[in-house]
Each structure stands twice: as C-alpha cells, then as structure tokens.
Amino acid sequence: MEWKNTADVVIIGGGIIGVSTAYYLAKEGMENIVLIEKGTICGGSTGRCGAGIRAQWGTEMNCRLGIAALDIFEQLDDELGMSVGLNQGGYLLVAYNEEEFETLRKGMVLQNSLGINSRMISLKEAREICPGLSADDAFGFFFHGRDGHADPFLTTFAYLEAAKKMGVTCFRHTTCTGIVVEDNVVKGVETERGTISAPIVINCAGAYAQFIAKMAGIDIPNWGERHEIMITEPVAPGVCPCMLMSFSGNYYIQQRPHGSIICGMSPEGHPEDFEMKTTWNFLEEMSRTLVRLLPRTKGIRVARQWSGMYDMTPDAQPIIGETDVKNFYHSTGYSGHGFMLAPVAGKILAQHLAGKTPDIDFSMLDYRRFARGEHIRESNVV
Amino acid sequence: MPDSVGKKDQIYVCRCEEVTLEEIDEWIDKGYDTVEELKRVLRVGMGPCQGRGCQDILMREIAKKTGKHISEVEPATVRPPAKPIKIGLLAEGGEE
Ligand SMILES: Cc1cc2nc3c(=O)[nH]c(=O)nc-3n(C[C@H](O)[C@H](O)[C@H](O)COP(=O)(O)OP(=O)(O)OC[C@H]3O[C@@H](n4cnc5c(N)ncnc54)[C@H](O)[C@@H]3O)c2cc1C
Ligand code: FES
Numbered sequence: 001m002e003w004k005n006t007a008d009v010v011i012i013g014g015g016i017i018g019v020s021t022a023y024y025l026a027k028e029g030m031e032n033i034v035l036i037e038k039g040t041i042c043g044g045s046t047g048r049c050g051a052g053i054r055a056q057w058g059t060e061m062n063c064r065l066g067i068a069a070l071d072i073f074e075q076l077d078d079e080l081g082m083s084v085g086l087n088q089g090g091y092l093l094v095a096y097n098e099e100e101f102e103t104l105r106k107g108m109v110l111q112n113s114l115g116i117n118s119r120m121i122s123l124k125e126a127r128e129i130c131p132g133l134s135a136d137d138a139f140g141f142f143f144h145g146r147d148g149h150a151d152p153f154l155t156t157f158a159y160l161e162a163a164k165k166m167g168v169t170c171f172r173h174t175t176c177t178g179i180v181v182e183d184n185v186v187k188g189v190e191t192e193r194g195t196i197s198a199p200i201v202i203n204c205a206g207a208y209a210q211f212i213a214k215m216a217g218i219d220i221p222n223w224g225e226r227h228e229i230m231i232t233e234p235v236a237p238g239v240c241p242c243m244l245m246s247f248s249g250n251y252y253i254q255q256r257p258h259g260s261i262i263c264g265m266s267p268e269g270h271p272e273d274f275e276m277k278t279t280w281n282f283l284e285e286m287s288r289t290l291v292r293l294l295p296r297t298k299g300i301r302v303a304r305q306w307s308g309m310y311d312m313t314p315d316a317q318p319i320i321g322e323t324d325v326k327n328f329y330h331s332t333g334y335s336g337h338g339f340m341l342a343p344v345a346g347k348i349l350a351q352h353l354a355g356k357t358p359d360i361d362f363s364m365l366d367y368r369r370f371a372r373g374e375h376i377r378e379s380n381v382v
Numbered sequence: 383m384p385d386s387v388g389k390k391d392q393i394y395v396c397r398c399e400e401v402t403l404e405e406i407d408e409w410i411d412k413g414y415d416t417v418e419e420l421k422r423v424l425r426v427g428m429g430p431c432q433g434r435g436c437q438d439i440l441m442r443e444i445a446k447k448t449g450k451h452i453s454e455v456e457p458a459t460v461r462p463p464a465k466p467i468k469i470g471l472l473a474e475g476g477e478e
Contacts, residue, residue: 040416040418040419041419042419042422043418047422153422153423154423157414157422157423161412232469233430233466234430258425278461283467283472284472284473284475286472287469287470287472287473288472288473290469290473291469291470291473297469297470298468298469298470298473299468299469299470300468300469301466301467301468301469302466302467302468302469302472303430303432303466304432304461305461306461
C-alpha cells in the first residue's frame with residue numbers, strides 16, 4: 001500500500017477503539033483518515049479480551065455509555081454488512097455479601113432510571129437462566145437480558161472493512177515513534193516508516209497510550225494490568241448460557257455459541273506489566289471456581305489460556321477528549337471494558353470532531369479530572 | 383475454469399472449524415495475510431486439534447499468495463496448555 005505523508009486525521013492503534021473511531025469519522029464525512037498499528041489488527045487487548053457487553057454499571061457515565069453501545073451493537077450487522085457474532089444471553093451478577101448486594105442494588109436503581117431494565121432475581125430464577133448453577137453461598141442475583149457478548153475479531157474487522165470502503169487507510173506493522181508538536185499544537189506523527197503530517201491526531205493505543213501521550217509531553221494516569229483468561233474445548237450448549245459474573249467472587253464465565261466456555265478472573269496483586277505471561281496458578285484457581293459454581297464443567301478440557309492488558313485508569317472510566325496539546329485527542333483507558341464501549345466511544349468522539357453535539361456529553365471524561373480529584377470510581381469491575 | 387479453482391469452496395483447509403480454501407483466499411486478498419489474522423477472522427486453526435491439522439497448509443497458502451518464502455511466514459503464537467487438561471483435574475491441583 002502506498003505510503004502517505006499527509007492525512008487529515010491520524011489514529012494510533014489498531015484495536016477496537018481506533019478502528020471504530022476511524023469508521024465513525026469516515027461516516028461523519030471526514031476524509032483522508034490514516035490508522036497506524038504497530039503490529040496486526042486486534043493484536044493488542046482487543047484480540048485477547050472476553051468480549052462481554054453489558055449495561056449493568058455503577059456510575060451514571062458508564063451506564064449511559066453501556067446502554068448506548070448496546071443499542072448500536074443490536075443493529076451492527078446491518079450497519080457494517082457483516083456479522084459481528086452478537087449473542088445476548090444476559091449478564092447474571094452474583095453478590096456474596098450484604099455490602100456487595102447493596103452496591104449492586106444501588107447500581108440497579110441507577111440503571112433503571114436510565115432505561116436499563118436490569119432486575120433483582122431469585123436463586124430459583126438464576127438457576128433457570130443458568131442451569132446447573134451451584135451458588136447456595138450467594139447473597140443475591142441481578143440480571144439484564146440484553147447484555148451479552150460479540151466476537152471481538154469479527155467486530156473489529158467488520159468496522160475496519162466498512163471504514164476501508166469509505167476510504168480509510170490502514171497501515172499495519174507501523175510503529176508510532178513520536179508526536180510532532182509545534183507551539184503546543186499537534187502537527188503529525190513520526191513512525192518507523194516516515195512522518196505523517198496531520199492537523200488532528202488521536203491516541204487509541206490502549207494500555208500503551210501513556211507512552212504515546214508522553215511523546216507529546218502529556219502525562220495520563222493509564223497503565224497496563226495483566227489479566228489471564230482461558231477457553232475450553234467446545235461442549236454441548238446450556239452449560240453457562242449467560243455471562244456469570246461476580247466482582248467479589250472475582251470471576252466471569254460464559255459459554256460461546258460454538259460451545260467453548262471462556263472465563264477469567266482478576267490477577268492477585270494486580271500486576272502492572274506488559275508481559276503477556278500465563279501461569280499455572282491461574283489455571284488451577286479458575287478451575288476451582290468453575291467446579292464450585294458449575295460442577296458439570298469437571299470433565300471439560302481446557303483448550304487454551306492466554307493473557308492480555310487491562311487498559312486501566314484510577315477510576316476505571318475512560319479518558320476521552322482533547323489534551324493540553326491542541327488537536328491531540330485521547331480515547332483510551334477503558335479499564336477492562338473497552339470492547340463493549342467501542343461503538344459509542346468511536347461515535348461520540350467522531351461527532352465532536354465533526355463539530356456536532358455528541359449523543360453523550362463526555363466532557364467529564366477529560367484526563368485532567370484526576371489532577372482535579374473529581375473522579376468517582378466505578379465499583380462494578382472484575 | 384480449471385478443476386482446482388472450481389473446487390475451492392469444497393476444499394477444507396481446516397477440518398475442525400470447516401474453513402475452506404475459498405474463504406482463506408478471499409481474506410488474504412483483503413489484506414489479512416498473516417496466520418494470526420486469518421485465525422482471528424475465520425477461526426482457522428482454533429479447533430480441537432489447535433491447528434495441528436491445518437497450520438502448515440495455511441502457511442503454504444499465505445506464502446503462495448503473497449510471494450513470500452514459507453520461512454518468512456510466521457506460525458501462530460502458541461497458547462498453552464499444549465495438551466487439553468480436564469478442569470476437574472486442574473481444580474484438584476493436578477495431583478491426581
Ligand atoms: C483478559 C481480558 C478480558 C477482557 N474482557 C473484556 C470484556 O469482557 N468486555 C470488554 O468490553 N472489554 C474487555 N477487556 C478490555 C478490552 O480488551 C479493552 O478495553 C479494549 O480492547 C481496548 O481497546 P483498544 O483499541 O483501546 O486497545 P488495544 O486493542 O490494545 O489496541 C491498541 C493498539 O495500539 C497499538 N499500539 C501500541 N503502541 C503503538 C505504537 N507506538 N504505534 C502504533 N500502534 C501502537 C497496539 O499494538 C494495539 O494493537 C478485556 C481485556 C482483557 C485483557
Ligand atoms: S484442522 Fe484446523 S484446527 Fe484442527
């Protein structure tokens with residue numbers, strides 16, 4: 001593909017956030033959009049994620065983003081002309097003590113006020129939704145039927161193919177090595193293959209966004225946290241049709257349409273690193289959790305395990321918007337839920353850049369909130 | 383049309399995930415010319431045999447279509463465990 005020395009917008013990062021942003025910018029009529037990715041598309045967190053989608057959140061902002069993203073996901077196949085593998089089996093949240101139950105209940109009240117029809121359910125109903133569930137030690141359950149998951153690869157590729165059709169250029173194997181800034185205004189990006197001049201640059205580098213920001217002299221509180229995950233061989237459906245999740249129980253488990261069960265948990269000590277290490281300890285811990293919750297998984301074999309980075313911020317909410325360097329934007333720090341928020345994240349930033357009022361006002365997601373001490377931490381995260 | 387071309391939709395490169403040569407060629411043409419990317423988009427190599435039955439054929443097809451030498455085509459990243467282990471056994475600490 002022919003190299004470009006100039007562009008109207010350069011997006012750094014070929015994960016779901018960068019790709020969806022490129023698509024919505026093109027849809028808003030922007031031209032000459034270039035996306036650069038140091039490796040391959042989906043090679044970062046996106047291709048390693050659990051790909052769960054939910055609207056059951058604890059902060060108003062995440063609820064608004066979550067339900068708006070669900071609305072988009074529900075018609076994404078038609079919009080992009082390709083299946084993204086959406087499957088809405090719902091999310092079943094399990095509380096193990098009174099305090100956690102109260103947090104989830106408050107979340108539900110908030111969600112209901114924003115049009116999210118989540119509800120409290122009994123153990124009996126939980127068993128109907130998730131047959132074979134063994135959770136006598138649970139304190140309570142919450143469920144939202146529209147939650148679910150999609151295929152992270154298909155979703156990203158569908159956005160990319162649709163973006164390419166609208167003229168977006170994508171350079172893979174192209175590492176950003178510097179941000180060109182003059183008089184506090186962004187002028188382009190330096191890459192291993194040459195410089196691209198551009199009046200707008202968007203940092204969508206996921207857990208690596210902090211390093212890209214630094215290139216322009218910007219400090220953002222964003223870091224990578226290693227999370228492990230595993231998938232089993234495919235088995236007959238019905239083992240765990242919903243996403244089974246608990247924040248204090250520290251797990252998420254779901255059976256995919258092709259029969260494999262995918263599951264993960266938060267790592268002990270929350271290691272901040274960029275090593276995609278996998279551990280035997282995780283396999284054992286996760287297996288113990290599975291056998292306890294879903295005894296019939298005992299005879300199922302693990303097929304693969306891997307790890308990836310959660311793209312963290314101090315309040316577990318994203319960083320979206322312009323920086324102190326003019327026209328240098330960020331859309332990052334999705335803190336383990338960037339896949340599900342990507343459709344709406346790309347859309348609102350594109351609307352803003354096109355001079356429109358975005359569907360959701362994201363000004364509070366400005367990165368300077370941390371310095372101002374204005375952040376409220378999201379409680380509903382594994 | 384030569385026979386070999388006409389049958390591309392019937393030639394299964396990956397038996398486990400039922401991926402045909404036609405689908406693989408189509409995505410290589412769209413620019414998805416690495417084992418990792420084809421795996422992501424078509425699930426080729428992600429079946430129970432974990433690519434033992436199809437990765438070599440896939441790499442040869444990539445080499446052929448991109449004009450690269452087979453030694454320049456990167457195989458897929460290995461994601462342990464290499465041998466599927468039962469969850470029940472892992473839960474017991476693998477001591478049984
Ligand atoms: C185990 C695990 C489970 C998860 N489960 C879920 C879930 O269930 N639901 C959900 O919504 N989210 C989940 N997530 C989180 C989700 O994966 C991320 O929030 C999301 O993928 C972020 O997308 P992104 O595009 O910002 O980042 P990425 O996909 O990481 O993309 C960033 C890209 O930038 C590239 N890049 C970095 N530096 C440079 C450079 N210098 N030059 C050029 N390119 C560069 C990287 O190579 C990378 O491809 C999970 C994450 C993990 C690890
Ligand atoms: S033949 Fe492709 S995974 Fe088994």
